[in-house]
Amino acid sequence: MTLNDKVAIITGAASGIGKATSLVFAREGAKVLCADINADGAEATARQIADTGGEAASFKVDVAEEPQVQAMVADAVSRWGRLDTIYNNAGIGTFGPVTQMSVEDWDRMHSINLRGVFLGTKHAIPEMLKTGGGAIVNTASDAGLMGTPMLSAYCATKGGVVMFTKATAVEWAAMGVRINCVCPGVIRTxxxxxxxxxxxxxxxxxxxxxxxxxxxxxxxxxGEASEVAEAVAFLASDRASFITGVALPVDGGLAGGFAPRESAFGAE
Ligand SMILES: NC(=O)c1ccc[n+]([C@@H]2O[C@H](COP(=O)([O-])OP(=O)(O)OC[C@H]3O[C@@H](n4cnc5c(N)ncnc54)[C@H](O)[C@@H]3O)[C@@H](O)[C@H]2O)c1
Structure with a gap:
């Protein structure tokens, strides 16, 4: 098992990619704090892990709120004595032309998708340093690598996650904290x-x-959520010990360039 006895926090653990990653982390031997604004959903994920012999707990958090993120990190440490990994994954999306986007929608998306990653990183690193280091994984998106119509605010937040990942990776590499992000393509969630x-x-x-x-x-x-989960588990594990500052597409080749014309547009 690649994450044996590691203590991990996963945000957005009630659903989709966060839930799938919680299950994979537990399968790989991690103790998982399943965190989400949806408390019932987070608890259901933790229960599913416990039912299959793993170790997990749930925590209600709004990742946009600093005191709540601090409390989440403190909960994991008081429960299991250390923190090895945080997967900053919680996120939201909205769809529409920039001319119709309200300032409130813009700010809300930034507060969850980008500030949430900042706060998780800020409060996890001091705990990781106490045990010699750790691994942080963030969820960006292919929309953080390529412009996507009708997703301008989302692209802005995810591009921010990519660059925040790279900047923090070089800032903390010498102290033993590796920081990477995944860039999923379209995932069925x-x-x-x-x-x-x-x-x-x-x-x-x-x-x-x-x-x-x-x-x-x-x-x-x-893609399926479990396919992103496997990539996150690898980046969080010691098998990725020389990898930091990477924005890893998990996207069936989407960020690599244009799909072949016949598969993109059909045979017609
Ligand atoms: N599904 C895709 O196609 C896709 C592609 C690229 C990136 N992503 C990213 O993957 C991440 C996970 O998304 P998903 O596809 O699993 O969606 P999802 O909606 O299934 O899961 C998102 C989870 O985040 C939680 N959440 C939302 N706001 C929160 C907050 N303020 N505090 C704590 N938790 C909060 C939700 O309750 C939910 O459980 C997001 O960051 C998303 O932007 C998804």
């Missing part, structure tokens, strides 16, 4: 439910939407 609803209103089924989006990825399909 509830964050995309509003988009499925829009497509439904236009007469498309969810499967048609996934298939269409999958064709924009060179590999020919969208």
């Amino acid at each position: 509830p964050i995309l439910d509003p988009m499925l609803e829009m497509a439904k209103a236009a007469g498309a089924t969810p499967e048609q939407v996934w298939e269409r989006m999958g064709k924009t990825h060179p590999i020919g399909r969208v």
